[in-house]
Amino acid sequence: MASNNRTIKEAKVQEIKEKMQNAKSIVLTKYQGNKADEDTELRKTLREAGVEYKIYKNNLVLLAAKELGFEGLEEHLEGPVAVAFGYEDATAPARLLNEFGKNHKAIQLKAGIVEGTVYGTETIKQIAEIPSREVLIAKFLGSIKSPVSNFAYLLSAISEKKEQEA
Template identity: 35%
Template sequence: MPLTRSEKADVIDSIGERLDDHSIIYLTNFQGLSVAQTNELRGRFRAAGVEYQVCKNTLARIALDRIDGLDALDEYFAGPTAIAFSDDPAKPARVLKDFLEDEDIERPELKAAYIEGEIYEGHEALDQLSKLKSREELVGDIVGLLLSPAQTVVGSLTGPGSTLAGAIQSMADSDEEA
């Protein structure tokens, strides 16, 4: 049953809001997936915190036209298209890559990934994007780097020679050995 004009307007507004809210957008071709595979993929995206929506190309293009800077994606809305919206550039890529490996299939294929104003396309891009560290992993690495000098200083202060008497004793011991 075709959508009414008001239903189409609601879909356009919904897609537009998601496009505007997320700086990371993946477009996939899902043609050839069974219903069970499609449901499995949706579940994996949901578990990863990624919104995944199949949409009509015409309605998506209208939503794209309303947002500055996204018109470069217009050419990718041909054929069956689903959109994955995320705040983490690696999560959708990891879900897609894992799904392709687990199911041992060719689809869904990455049409394009729009990340912070840049467009990535093809299977090679999917491989590279899936290897990116998540925001949480990067923050953890930075915190670890910031804490490591502090841990070294604390270790030095709590080890032998941390008091004046201990330092004098260490120097005396080294003089006796020499």
Template identity: 35%
Template sequence: MEREPRAEKVSVVEDVRERFEDAEAVLITEYRGLSVSELAELRAALRDAGTTYKIYKNTLVRLAIEDNAPEGMNQMLVGPTALAFVEKDPSAAAKALKTFASNNDALIIKGAILSGGLLDEAQVRELAELPSRDELLASIAGGLAAPLQSIASMMNNLL
């Protein structure tokens, strides 16, 4: 006879499923060896990048994503795993993780899910090198503004 799952486990599985559905990307890390204060520092850095850092049991994560998990995802869900759910800019979140990992050897970047595909650790580090969405928008705005400033300056000289 099969046991009924406990209500809190069902609730956690549903929470994980919703977070995966709502996230732009999910970064996968191993946090073994990080102190509570280091985890708090990491959470704060990721929060500034529009990201929520959560620790769940691997078995509950597997249950939550079993129908939608990219191939290879289950191999990343080994050991003490934490998930960073990116709400806005995956590049900014990857930068924050990479920066923290460079100062804390205990944090290991395992990979990410982005646009339904699985990225390995090297690809996440490449993602961190890309300009953030805000940097790209600023660059485009600057590129558009330069010719207008030039025209305004020319008109001013004519008057």
């Protein structure tokens, strides 16, 4: 019986390790006190953004993290903790959990790992404020488009003026 239990735990640790290796970011969050319908809403929001949200035993998460060389999570793995794995957008788990937590006080960011680096609560909250990749690209393109549009308008005005003079 003990051998079977150990095998199950080893399989879970392996599963967590694989998720950690494949994720661009991992966020630990407090969730206790979240109602069932709120949890369903949160999971749906995260799933639509490509974020996987799981609840594992803290000691299994800690074992997986240590095997991968992630140090500094021990202090954040106390009490009930959920883990969000972001596979597409590195800021998505922190951003979405932080946004949801503004209206649902049970959700609180604890720590995270972004592209292999472990961050504490305050840094994860700062990362949560970074807009999505799509928003950043749109802002960048908008900032490039404005001078080009102004230049095109200037050329058009010069052309019209010369036509009027001729």
